[in-house]
Amino acid sequence: MVDMGYALAGQFWGQGIMTEALAELTERCLAQPECYRVQAACDVENQASARLWEKVGFSR
Template sequence: MLRKVREADDLAAIHAILSDPQAMAFWSTVPHENEDQTRAWLCAMAATQPDEGDDFIIEYQGRAVGKAGFFRFPDIGYIIDPALWGQGLVSEALTPIIDRAFAVHRLAQITADVDPRNTASVRLLEKLGFAETHRAERTWLIGGAWCDSIYFALTDQDWAARTA
């Protein structure tokens, strides 16, 4: 199930994910080092205005296991507990989020910026119909190491044609 963030309730579960080196290997920051960082992250998510973004906590079997959505339009972002990888949960979560982005928020396109080494994320986007637009090198300096980007986009027409 998808729901809006509840900062205090979600802190421990989301911190466990955002401090996990495996989950954060291709994230835009190094793993969180303390709960204060995760608290600030959750507060920023909660403070996002409806015209700025639309982000959700993924709840599975009664616990917060990840997030999916837009911290800021039109860039989509997602992360889930590594114990649950490969079960289709993020594909399932993103489908109504993408529907809503086009139908309610009227985005012309959704974009994503993925590390080329992040095969799970690349596969996930391709499965949802995203197409690569371009690539760039040394786009992110994370923990002292440069990382590259593949940029993806999904237009409302692509999505409509796919779901028709």
């Protein structure tokens, strides 16, 4: 199992950087036979972060 999280400086928000990075990292993790689950947590008040996780395939 893999736990993920991120922090990105505000000046880089909205550029698709984390979308691309998290999608690629998730894909690479799940390609490993020993990785059966990838999970993440974010602040419940941070709706943008929750939407980002959903955009790359995570569910609440």
